[in-house]
Amino acid sequence: MMDLLDLILQPWIFIPLIFPGLTTAFLVLLGIIWAERKIAAKVQMRYGPLYVLKPLGGAIQMIADLLRYLFAEPIIPKDVDKLTFIFAPLILFGLSYLPTIVLPAGPGFTAISSEMSLLILLGLLTLSPVFTMILAWGSNNKFSLIGGLREGYLVTTYEIPLFLSALSMAVLYGTLDITAMVEAQKNVWGIFLNPLAAIVFLVLILISTSKFPFEIAEAESEIVMGPFTEYSGIFYGLVMGASYLKLYVLSLLYALIFLGGWYPLPSFLQNPPFLAGIMVFVKGLVIMFIAIFMRAIYPRYRIDQAIQIGWHKLVPLAILSIFLSLLVVYLGGV
Amino acid sequence: MSEFVETISRSEDGRFLELLIGPQHPASGHMRLVAEVDGDVVVSLRPNLGYVHRSVEKIAEVKKFLQIIPLVERPSLADTTANNLAYVLALERLLGVEPPPRAQYLRTLLAEINRIHSHFYGIGIHGVMIGSSTAFMWAFGDREPLIHLAQELTGARITYSYIIPGGVRRDMPPDFPDKVEKVLRYIERRLEDYDKLYVRNPVVRARLEGVGVLKKEDAIRLGITGPNLRASGVPYDVRKADPYCAYPDIDFNVITREEGDAMARFLVRVGEIRESMKIIRQVLKKMPDGPIFAEKYYKMLPPNLKKYYEETKEVKFPGIFANLRAPAGESVARVEGGRGEVVIYIVSKGGMNPYRFRIVTPSFRNAVLFEHLVRNVRVADIPAIYGSLDYFPPEADR
Amino acid sequence: MDLEEVVQRVKDALSDLEVEVQEKGPNVVEVKVNRENVIEAARKLKGLGFDHVKSVTAIDYPNERFEVVYHASSYSNLELARFFLVLRVDLPYDDPKTPSLLEVWPSVLYLEHEQYDLMGIDFEGHPRKERLLLPDDYEGIPPLRKEFKIKTEGINA
Amino acid sequence: MAVERVFDHLRAIATGAKYLFLKPRLTLMYPDEVEDLPRGYRGMITYNHETCISCSLCAMVCPADAIKMYLPKEVPEGEKRPKRYPGINYTRCIFCGFCVSICPTFSLQHSTIHDVSFYTFEEQIFRPEEFAKGPPKPQYDKEPVKVRVIPDEERGLRYERV
């Protein structure tokens, strides 16, 4: 029994399977969509999901929805490209989940310790929109096609400032290793050292996970469900889950590089990694909460306006944030 | 009018993509929009109507005069009072009946309550079309207090059938003015929050300002009506131009704006909500006492029903209402509803049914705006413009 | 402006055409015109300030005639807006054709189209000759004509 | 200008947050709570067979042809022209209340029952015999709380137990 526990507590098992990997990701997926609906409902002066489990405010609503996805007929329309139609959502989901393996759950507690972990993570994240575009093409639907094109435009818009603002933090800490970046924030969090990068990165999380006001690729009143229009049943569950998983990964990354990761937890509580992990997780939840709260506030931008914001505002700001980092380093660094 | 000839220009090389928006589409409502897009730009758009054509005009020819009251209400469900009132005004002109003053005031009261919740309906739909679910929920939530008031007054949530030839069906309950005042204060308070969360929201403004501009001369030329007309700077309002019911005695302004864009149309609606609240307050203050049912029909009631009417202030129909006969002739009436001017034209040859019944609803007259405004705009502007028109397909198709 | 003045103005404007002008009701001016003169009359009325059409109604008097009724009014002149100008055109029953007023009043675009669709009146020069409200594959008598009968039920079950 | 826009963003978010944490909800908890509708609400129709004089005004005025005059199932012996009585067809009824308003003997009345649905088409047609038994009733799992809806200055609508 203890052997099993020891085995599970090995970072190379614990991280992909428990936290921040599969198990937590799945629970977050169930929780975050429910929370999104509940938060929007509260702002809108109503209850949201409730009767499915009344004492807990309908907390298992997503389980009911998941069951429905599972047992619904997965329609594969006649005119789609079958191979892409079936495999693109699977790969998309996998790719959205994959970056969790490079995220550290505690000091020195990583599945893959690499000096380049930030780059690996960003690189993996960049891949998933490609599959969104592929599945949009494979759906053979005009609305999907437009949605895919919109996704493509947005990718080119947000990737550059996303990299730049992440890199500005790397410049600040002088490392590309996420663990080392967290260690560098022992005294002061990154968000205070480079607030500009923090704001830009937060906006970019909204864009890249297509949250309001940048929910453009699947704008329902314009192009139905965008790339996912033709998907039904469990395939739809996968593509929907993928975008929330991406939010989860980016939120954790945000917590790690801007919000000080497991600090200010005292060092004697950081090992075993549970408490450190919980600390990171809670910070990530805050970011996720902000991202889903935006649904209740904003309508969506038009695609040209979003691209304009990306190139005219976010790119210059991201470049500025690099200079800000250089300035901070010049003035004494961290 | 080369403008409307061949608006859908088939491109030879397949450069344009034809998008069929609707009838099953989150932003199409009960119609189909046939858009031709070049990249992200809409080259042309034609509405395909008729998905809710239920032949009101034909059915009216076999229905009796009183039975047409619910019939004309059905097409525009969010704004039933305007249709009801327009029809009854036309019918009263034909019958030569004049309702007593208190009934006139009660009609005005209901019409304004209905106008507010109809405008909230429009605001909500507009909100959800550009993606703000909160605007939809708030507007539909804030309709409810007003619907509750109308329900206390008439006994139904939406389809009031309240206005009948010669008066109205019920008097208002004694504590009604208090309740109205409470709801109006609530709405005033809420409008401030709308202002903060929605109207001044930079994303909303980016989406609506300068989008779908309708010029003043185009609005006149195309015969646009309602808030859409006034948002282009034409101060035409039937309530001022050809006053009916209690409007001659009431002081209110016609809200206009000069910009003519989607934002202006939205703001005219918000402004009219405020004006309607003003009107409601005045109506309740000036409400005269007296009967609510014309003497002509009251006399026909048997004594027990007269007694019931005096006790409860609830009108019982005289038996003649089942087979109401109108003299030969024709009459036309117009009423300013929430979405614009409702014109009703009745031709009677004498008898129990109209010979020809014509209802022109504001949405039908505004339908031309789709092809006029949605041109050289982006795909994402289609719902933004559509929403701003407050267009209700069943009303257009009848 | 009162009704008599409007009637006088309309009479003056249309003096060289064969028309009948009369007042009907408190705010209705009625103009009866032949279909040959209808465009000319409409153009002159537009010059007076009647700048849009509120309603186009075709009425079917079986085996007798069709009548097309335009209700026009004004937006640009708010004094005139109080009045309805009713323009009536009689058409023979076996030849329901009349020139379209689209070039004078663009606002009749959908209104005339609807009467074409539901009553089968042929508006010459109107660019749209397809179905508007009826299903695209509808064939048969236009439904608003009197010979098109719909079901009715008595009061007994 | 740009600064103003930032403030507009912040104001919008603050308003949303205010509603998230402070403002009450508007929801009526149907089916646990059911609105007790005011007198005169035009709900399902009740019919009193005893006072009906079989005048058929209701059937004549009904705009949707939902009320029809039915012959009794068993015609009493010796009666040559049996009286017809009204029955209602909820598949067509539009709840305009004209039948109630025109009934000279108050045999037709409105109930405040308003939340009924049916599984089949046939069970919505009420001949005079069933019509006289009272309006159809909604199926509740447990007896709901009746609440009165009261307009309120702060919350729009308030629900008070009857």
Added chain:
Amino acid sequence: MVCGLKGMMWVGNLEKAARKAAVWLVNKRPIRDIRDWGISFSLWPVHFTTACCGAEFAATSAPKYDAERFGFLPFVASRQCNLLLIEGTLTKKMAKAALWVYEQMPEPKFVIAMGACAIDGGIFWNSYNIVRPMDILPVSVFIPGCPPRPEAVAQAIIMLQKKIRKGELVKYEEMEVVK
């Protein structure tokens, strides 16, 4: 091509057998109950307004009645929904669209007819341009009224949920896994 879906691994009888096994498993008692429970609390009506009852349908999801409490979430595309609410009159032109939408929806799917017009035409019963939904679609619950109050719509949802949980509506025997 080997990679074509047909030739990959679900060949011939194997596929049929697998499908049969899946159907057998899904229709086993505890799984069936869980499935029916999940479906009943996750009724997503497709965003398809056929006529004016859509106004009251919108009021049903609005704050005062908040149908989302029952897991009832109006959703955008027919592929992801399992409930078709005929909101009012179905005209001949719309009936074609309704059939189309119904066919696009994945099994298990349900139909509710809302409003007198959607049951027997209501006040428009003698119109030349309407179709009765029950003639072309398998309607499970009828909501009388014109328009029905939002409470009645909520009642219909609850009644449909009850019927689903009894296992009367969801049947997998005829269902095809891959269309």
